[in-house]
Structures are given as structure tokens and as C-alpha cells.
Amino acid sequence: MRHTRQRAVSARLGSVVLMVRTTLSAAEARRVALAAQGFGAAPADTVSTRTLTAGFARLGLLQIDSVNVFERSHYLPLFARLGSYDRATLDRLTMTRRGPYAEYWAHEAAFVARTDLPLFRWRMDAFRERDARPNRIEGVERTAGVRRELLALLRVEGPMPASAVEHEANVRRGPWWGWSDVKTGLEQLFRWGEVVSAGRSGFERVYALPEQVLAPGALETAPDRTTAVTELVRRAGRALGVATRADLADYFRLRSDDTAAAVTELVERGELVPVTVEGWKDRAWLHTDARVPRRTAADAVLSPFDPVVWFRRRAERMYGFHYRIEIYTPAPKRVFGYYVLPVLQDDRLTGRIDLKSDRQRGLLRVRTAWQEPGEHLDAERLAETLRRTATWQGLDGVEVTDRGTAAAAVAGALGVPLVPHVAADDADAPESTPTDDAA
Known part of the structure; x- marks a missing residue:
């Protein structure tokens, strides 16, 4: 080496x-x-809680997204690096009030170590300053009374999601981002650090006062902006x-x-x-902690929000991989599919596949499979990755649709017949909306 x-x-x-x-x-x-990023080691037979927390520490955060057509995004990076693990263990770490992880706007909405929240105190202050600008102040003033009531309610009742708040203002103002004033007020308080996350309930963010989940004075004794940013850049570099x-x-x-x-x-x-x-x-x-292995042994499908590919300019520069999410692209204009995941083999991104977990039929469905131009996608290795993925998802097998330049090879490696592509696969709507608290 x-x-x-x-x-x-x-x-x-x-x-x-x-x-x-x-x-x-x-x-x-x-x-x-x-x-x-933690690639290169063979997947362990058993992934312990300690292994999960070490994997999390290496990454520093897990981005959250509410789309659940295959699996929610935050579960995938650790599976890609560590192999099969019990998702309930990660839930206990991230979704509970006493778990070691909390949420904040770290990359996008993301799980971070609860003890790292003070590193984002400056961002909370910056959000407050931004929300006081003339183009935003109207919405802030509209919810001022609701926010006061919400803080009083949390002080008396303890942590709760927005849906548990009984209030005349807890009525949606429209589809998608048309949050109620209750939800809007809670998100304003969350941005500013006046409330923090206390896990999730049904994937809905639970809100709490800082003193209900953090060490006393944690946000008040936070480092200044320069110190915090330097630490965040140091962690990003590592x-x-x-x-x-x-x-x-x-x-x-x-x-x-x-x-x-x-x-x-x-x-x-x-x-x-x-x-x-x-x-x-x-x-x-x-x-200076980095190393240059002679080779990287990796076989994984990556979340669209994996740190390897989440910055599209880096993915293109480093791997020659032009990547765009097509979830919100009208079906006739999609190129590769609805929920397409990059395929990592060793140190190359060799393909991309559109996956869906069909739980009613017990199948992991490969709705499209593509080999990247100029790359060699090893279909046998991808087939084994898909088998492991299906097992991790509690599914009985893998089905491959006859769409994509690699579909026939992947089906052959799996030993399954190609299934005709159906129009219904092109008609997917997002499995959830921003009201589900991805953000």
C-alpha cells in the first residue's frame, strides 16, 4: 500500500x-x-451498534429524504459500506428522544450527532437574520402568536409532532409546501434553534425545547462562527x-x-x-489522515443522497458520472427511470438502476438497468449486490424489467427471465411530499 x-x-x-x-x-x-468514505472492507457478517456508530462518525451525517419507493435514503449509505444491518437499530439511534443523533440543516435536512448541534448555532442565528428580511418578514410576523403558543405547549406537554397540536391554525394552506401555520411556526423555531428534534414518529419530526433533549446550555455555549466553520471544514476534509x-x-x-x-x-x-x-x-x-489504497474493493448501489454523489459536480469530475434525479421529471421526459441509484464497483461508477421494493409481491424490482458509456458493468457482481439488497429488505427475490442497456445481462446473471416493461412504472408519483418532514 x-x-x-x-x-x-x-x-x-x-x-x-x-x-x-x-x-x-x-x-x-x-x-x-x-x-x-469507508469503502474497501468486506461487509461484516454481523453489524453491531458500535459498527453503525463508527460508520456514522466517519460520514458525519446522514441526509434525510422522505421518498420511499425503494428505501428511505438515510438507511442506504451505511448498508453500502457495512453490509446488511438491522434498520431498527438505526431507528433507535436516530428516531428516539434519547438517541445519540438529532436533526438539523447540516447538508440538507440530516441526522447529525446530537452533541454536534452547537456547531450549527451560527447557522441558526443566520436563519433568524434571513427570516427578518423584508421579503420574508410577513410570514414570520403572521405566525408570531402561534409560535408563542407552541413554545408554551411544548414546555407543558413535552415533545410532540406538528400533527399532535390541537390548534385552529393547524390547517394546511395548500398542497405540497402549503404547511399550516402550526407546522410553519415549528419549522421557524427549528431553524432558529428555539426548538430541536426529539426523534420521529411515523417519520414525522418530533419537536422539543432544547433543554428537554440537550445538555444544559448546549446551544448557549456554542463556538463562534469562525471556530465552528473551521471544525466543519476539517470534518469535511477528513x-x-x-x-x-x-x-x-x-x-x-x-x-x-x-x-x-x-x-x-x-x-x-x-x-x-x-x-x-x-x-x-x-x-x-x-x-493528512487520508490514505491511498492500491485498490478499492466495493460493490454497492448508492442513494441519490450518498456523499459520494450528492455533489453532482464532484461526481462528474471524479467519476465522469452525470447524474440528475428524475423523480419530479414528467415520465415521458425521464431518461433512466424514476428512482435511479448509481452502481459502484471498485473505484468506478459503472451503471445506474431504477429500484422499487414491491412488498406485496416480495420482490426487489429492477425497473431499468444501464451500463455507463465507457465503463464495464460486471453483471455477476451486480446480481450478487441485488440479492444481498433484497435479503436486507426482507424480500424473496429480484425481478428485472426489459428496459436499459444492462437489463438482459443483469437478468441473465440473476438467472431470471426479463419481464416486459409496463407503462405503470412510468407513472410513479413521489411516494411522499415535503409535508412528510423530509425537510
Whole structure:
């Protein structure tokens, strides 16, 4: 294994000097990134709670999305890296009041360590300032009375979801984002840190006062913005392995100028090192904990919101993978399918598949399967990945529809006949709406 750093011991100073590489090939950069993300180890026979929490710590967050056509997004990154695990265990960690994880706007809506919420105190303050702008103040003023009542209610009754609030203002104002004033008020308080998440009930966010779920004074003793952003960039650098400034900023959705200042600080501290990556136009930085494996052994289907692909510019630069979600694209205009997941094999994104869990029939349905142009999709390996995925989902088998450049090969590797594509597969509507608390 080639390492990203060599140790040179200074006898006079009694110190260790780290001499870090300054160039990476495109293939090395991919392997660095995937190793930093936790890929490369063979899936364990049993995934313990400790293994799950270690996997979570490596990533730093799990993005939440309410669409449930195959599986909710936040379950998939740990399955991709660790193998089959009990989703109920992750539920206990993320969905309960006493679990170690809570929600906030970290990337998009995401689970983060509850103890990390103070790192986002500055963002809570920024949301409050934004909501006071002239173009937003009307909505804030409209719900002011409701917010006061909600805070009083939570103080007396304890944590609860929006649907449990009995109030004349708890009536939807329209479809999709037409939240009631109760829901709108709770989300305003959530953005500002006046309430926090206390798990979920039926995938609906449960709201609580900070003192009901956090350590006393946690948000009041938070680090200042500069310190917090520097820490978030440090964590992004460690999770990405090698990254441009835009990559680092995107991980926790930070401003470019704030990220640039943090990078300068981290370079001075010796935690990030400037590197040139073959084929990348922009300067990149290598985290000093990163390593360059000789190869990456990986077989996975990725959530659309997996950190490997959630920043589309990085996915295209690193893997040549142009990726767009087509959930909200009208069916006749979809290119690859409704809920399409990238296929990772070793250090390449070799294909994409549209998956649906058909629980009534007990089948994992491959509604489309595509090989990426210029890549080799190993159908036998993908077939084994799909078998493991079906088992993890509690399904009895895999069905493949005859649509896509790789459909026949995947069906052959699975030993199943191709099933004719049906128009109903093109007519999917989102399984849930933003009112279901994805955000």
C-alpha cells in the first residue's frame, strides 16, 4: 500500500515531520475518496451498534429524504459500506428522544450527532437574520402568536409532532409546501434553534425545547462562527479525503469565503495539504489522515443522497458520472427511470438502476438497468449486490424489467427471465411530499 505521507524524525527537536504527497492521479484520487468514505472492507457478517456508530462518525451525517419507493435514503449509505444491518437499530439511534443523533440543516435536512448541534448555532442565528428580511418578514410576523403558543405547549406537554397540536391554525394552506401555520411556526423555531428534534414518529419530526433533549446550555455555549466553520471544514476534509474548496463547502453547505478562510487555517495547522489531481482544473486539498489504497474493493448501489454523489459536480469530475434525479421529471421526459441509484464497483461508477421494493409481491424490482458509456458493468457482481439488497429488505427475490442497456445481462446473471416493461412504472408519483418532514 502506498501511503499519503512518510515520517521523518527530527532527533534535535524530538518531533515528527510529515511530508505529504503533492500530486495524485485521477485513479488515486478516487481511491482516496472512497477509502475516506469507508469503502474497501468486506461487509461484516454481523453489524453491531458500535459498527453503525463508527460508520456514522466517519460520514458525519446522514441526509434525510422522505421518498420511499425503494428505501428511505438515510438507511442506504451505511448498508453500502457495512453490509446488511438491522434498520431498527438505526431507528433507535436516530428516531428516539434519547438517541445519540438529532436533526438539523447540516447538508440538507440530516441526522447529525446530537452533541454536534452547537456547531450549527451560527447557522441558526443566520436563519433568524434571513427570516427578518423584508421579503420574508410577513410570514414570520403572521405566525408570531402561534409560535408563542407552541413554545408554551411544548414546555407543558413535552415533545410532540406538528400533527399532535390541537390548534385552529393547524390547517394546511395548500398542497405540497402549503404547511399550516402550526407546522410553519415549528419549522421557524427549528431553524432558529428555539426548538430541536426529539426523534420521529411515523417519520414525522418530533419537536422539543432544547433543554428537554440537550445538555444544559448546549446551544448557549456554542463556538463562534469562525471556530465552528473551521471544525466543519476539517470534518469535511477528513470525510472526503481529497477535495476542492467547492467540495469542502458543499459537505456542510458552507459559504465559499468562510470555507476559504477555514482551509487557510487548516493548512497552517498541517491538517490539509494542497495537492494537484490529474484532470482537475481546481486546486485540491488532501487530509493528512487520508490514505491511498492500491485498490478499492466495493460493490454497492448508492442513494441519490450518498456523499459520494450528492455533489453532482464532484461526481462528474471524479467519476465522469452525470447524474440528475428524475423523480419530479414528467415520465415521458425521464431518461433512466424514476428512482435511479448509481452502481459502484471498485473505484468506478459503472451503471445506474431504477429500484422499487414491491412488498406485496416480495420482490426487489429492477425497473431499468444501464451500463455507463465507457465503463464495464460486471453483471455477476451486480446480481450478487441485488440479492444481498433484497435479503436486507426482507424480500424473496429480484425481478428485472426489459428496459436499459444492462437489463438482459443483469437478468441473465440473476438467472431470471426479463419481464416486459409496463407503462405503470412510468407513472410513479413521489411516494411522499415535503409535508412528510423530509425537510
